[in-house]
Amino acid sequence: MAGLLARRGGADVKVFVDTAPLMEKPLAEAAGLGWQGKHSVLVSREWGSWLFLGAILTSAELPVDKPHPESCGSCTRCLDVCPTNAFPAPFRLDARRCLAYYSVEHKGPIPREFRRPMGNRIYGCDDCLAVCPWNKFASVSREAKLRSRPELERPALAELVAIDDAGFRALFAGSPVKRIGHERFLRNVLIGIGNSESEIFVNSVLSRMADPSALVRGAAVWALRRLDPEQASAVRERHLDNETDPAVRDEWSGMV
Ligand code: B12
Ligand code: SF4
Ligand code: SF4
Known part of the structure; x- marks a missing residue:
C-alpha cells in the first residue's frame, strides 16, 4: 500500500x-x-x-483537527528503563545509542558498548514503549497481518543460529525481519547467545567460527569469549592463522 x-x-x-x-x-x-x-x-x-x-x-478539503496536548505529566518510565541511556533529555532520542538502530539498521559489528545491553533482542527494542502506562488502554489488533506467528513467539536461540540463508528467508517470508538479511540476523543471535551465559550454546557458536561472513565470525568470537574463555584461548591461534579480516582479528586481540 x-x-x-x-x-x-x-x-x-x-x-x-x-x-x-x-x-x-x-x-x-x-x-x-x-x-x-x-x-x-x-x-x-x-x-x-x-x-x-x-x-x-x-488534495481533498478536510476539516482541521486540533493538535493533541502533551499528556506525559511527571512520568519518566520510558527514560528510566532504556538499557543504553539513549535519552539525553525528555522528548529527545539519541538514535546513535538506540538498540532499535543497532539491531535493525546498522550494518557493521555491534559496537562493544552496546553488546551486553542488547541482551537477547534479535530485532528491534520495545522497552521504552512497553513500560508506558497509557498502554493499559490499548487492545490487541484484529488485523490478521499484525498477529504474531506461534513459531516465532519464543524461538530457541540454538535453532536460530543453525538456520541457513534459505531457511532464514522461508521463516521470515512476509515479515520485516527479512529486511536485515541472514548475516545481520546471525550477528544479533550470536550476541544474544553470548549474553545467555549458558555453556550449552558453545557448540552452536563453534559451528559459526569459520562462517564465510566476517560479521558473523566476529560475533561468534565475542560469544565464545563470553561463554567459554578457556575454549576461546585453545582455538585462538588456529583461527588467527586463517583470519584475514581486521575486525575479526581485533575480536581475538587482548587474549594470551
Ligand atoms: C528514523 C526512525 C527511527 C530511528 C530514529 C528514531 C526517532 N525517534 O527519530 C530509529 C532506528 C532509532 C528508530 C527506532 C524505533 N522506531 Co522508528 N522511525 C523512524 C522514522 C523513519 C523517522 C523518524 C524521524 O523523523 N526522526 C527524526 C527525529 C528528528 O524526529 P523526532 O525524534 O520526532 O524529533 C522530534 C523530537 O525528538 C524533538 N527533538 C529532536 N531533537 C531535538 C533537540 C532539541 C534541542 C529539542 C528541544 C527537541 C528535539 O523535536 C523533533 C521534531 O518534532 C519514523 C517513520 C517516519 N517517516 O516518521 C519511524 C517511527 C518513528 N518508528 C517507529 C517505531 C515503532 C520504532 C521502534 C519502536 C522500532 C522497534 N521496535 O525497534 C523504535 C523506537 C525507538 C524510539 N524511542 O524512538 C514508529 C513509531 C510509531 C509511533 N507510535 O509513533 C514510526 C512512526 C514508524 C511508523 N510509521 O509506525 N526509528
Ligand atoms: S528502543 Fe530500546 S534502546 Fe531504543 S530508546 Fe527505546 S528503550 Fe532505549
Ligand atoms: S512512559 Fe509514556 S507517559 Fe511515561 S513519559 Fe514515557 S511516553 Fe510519557
Whole structure:
C-alpha cells in the first residue's frame, strides 16, 4: 500500500506507511491522534504506545483537527528503563545509542558498548514503549497481518543460529525481519547467545567460527569469549592463522 497514488472522489490520494521522507510523529500529533511522548514516539489515549503510523496525503478539503496536548505529566518510565541511556533529555532520542538502530539498521559489528545491553533482542527494542502506562488502554489488533506467528513467539536461540540463508528467508517470508538479511540476523543471535551465559550454546557458536561472513565470525568470537574463555584461548591461534579480516582479528586481540 505504501506510496500508492490514487484518485478518490475527484481528489488525489497518496498513502505511506514508514516509507516516505515525512515526519509522521509531528504530523500525527498535529492531526490530533496523540502526542510525542518523552520516548519521542506517538502515544495515544486510546492505543497507548503500541501503534504504527500511516499517512495519507490528499488534495481533498478536510476539516482541521486540533493538535493533541502533551499528556506525559511527571512520568519518566520510558527514560528510566532504556538499557543504553539513549535519552539525553525528555522528548529527545539519541538514535546513535538506540538498540532499535543497532539491531535493525546498522550494518557493521555491534559496537562493544552496546553488546551486553542488547541482551537477547534479535530485532528491534520495545522497552521504552512497553513500560508506558497509557498502554493499559490499548487492545490487541484484529488485523490478521499484525498477529504474531506461534513459531516465532519464543524461538530457541540454538535453532536460530543453525538456520541457513534459505531457511532464514522461508521463516521470515512476509515479515520485516527479512529486511536485515541472514548475516545481520546471525550477528544479533550470536550476541544474544553470548549474553545467555549458558555453556550449552558453545557448540552452536563453534559451528559459526569459520562462517564465510566476517560479521558473523566476529560475533561468534565475542560469544565464545563470553561463554567459554578457556575454549576461546585453545582455538585462538588456529583461527588467527586463517583470519584475514581486521575486525575479526581485533575480536581475538587482548587474549594470551
Ligand atoms: C528514523 C526512525 C527511527 C530511528 C530514529 C528514531 C526517532 N525517534 O527519530 C530509529 C532506528 C532509532 C528508530 C527506532 C524505533 N522506531 Co522508528 N522511525 C523512524 C522514522 C523513519 C523517522 C523518524 C524521524 O523523523 N526522526 C527524526 C527525529 C528528528 O524526529 P523526532 O525524534 O520526532 O524529533 C522530534 C523530537 O525528538 C524533538 N527533538 C529532536 N531533537 C531535538 C533537540 C532539541 C534541542 C529539542 C528541544 C527537541 C528535539 O523535536 C523533533 C521534531 O518534532 C519514523 C517513520 C517516519 N517517516 O516518521 C519511524 C517511527 C518513528 N518508528 C517507529 C517505531 C515503532 C520504532 C521502534 C519502536 C522500532 C522497534 N521496535 O525497534 C523504535 C523506537 C525507538 C524510539 N524511542 O524512538 C514508529 C513509531 C510509531 C509511533 N507510535 O509513533 C514510526 C512512526 C514508524 C511508523 N510509521 O509506525 N526509528
Ligand atoms: S528502543 Fe530500546 S534502546 Fe531504543 S530508546 Fe527505546 S528503550 Fe532505549
Ligand atoms: S512512559 Fe511515561 S513519559 Fe514515557 S511516553 Fe509514556 S507517559 Fe510519557
